[in-house]
Amino acid sequence: MNHFEPLVPRHADGVLRVILPGRISQPSQDEESIGSQQLDAEQWLRRVHKDKPVKLTPLGEQASGWLADRATMRQAMAIIKVGECDLVLVGELREIYRNPGFQWKFVFDCLDNDTRFIAVHDCIDTADEHHWEVMMHAAAMRHGLEVPTTRRRVRRKATYSFSKGGMVSKVKFGYRKLTPEEAASGKFGPVGLRIAKAGGDTSKIREMRSRMLSGTKP
DSSP, X not given: OOOSSOOOOSSTTOOEEEXXXXXXXXXXXXXXXXXXXXXXXXXXXXXXXXXXXXXEEEEEEEOOTTOSOOHHHHHHHHHHHTTOOSEEEESSGGGTOSSXXXXXXXXXXXXHTTOEEEEGGGTEETTOTTTHHHHHHHHHHHHHHHHHHHHHHHHXXXXXHHHTTOOOSOOOTTEEEOOHHHHHHTTTSSTTOOEEEOGGGHHHHHHHHHHHHHTOOO
């Protein structure tokens, strides 16, 4: 982290304009996690930019970090492109995206628009031109390695729970939960499949689709 390069506002009023992104992946996660991410970043900012005026723009949402098109990221980039942001500040790189390609693109877009990017706990600071890319590579790899491990653990637990008669927590309309015997039969798809289409709802789904395409109001 470059602690020797001061945070410099670009506007004559001397106010440092800062975007604070935040993100949770699943609807089941506590939305206060977004606020805690942003507060963590803000506290760091107050320590290194003591008693100086700042304008904070918190941008938080529930969305997958693998989505390229996200409302808060579009909003952030719109602010950045008109020159109304001096710094994008996060605690960790994964708070903007999970996808490494999206992470790099966003950070380079910040650089192209003379906007500094800092990820405090990943020691990424684009003002440190000699080291930030090395730290970015390390952080992207570290956060990326967590994804397949977490995915494998969740699937393992869900499969075990289902085999013991546990419930499928969410079933979309038009689908139904299979029994363990049905799942093992392979009749409804791959062996181990836990939900299958409910044929009786097909006509309703087609009617909803038809109404949406025709613009019919409910």
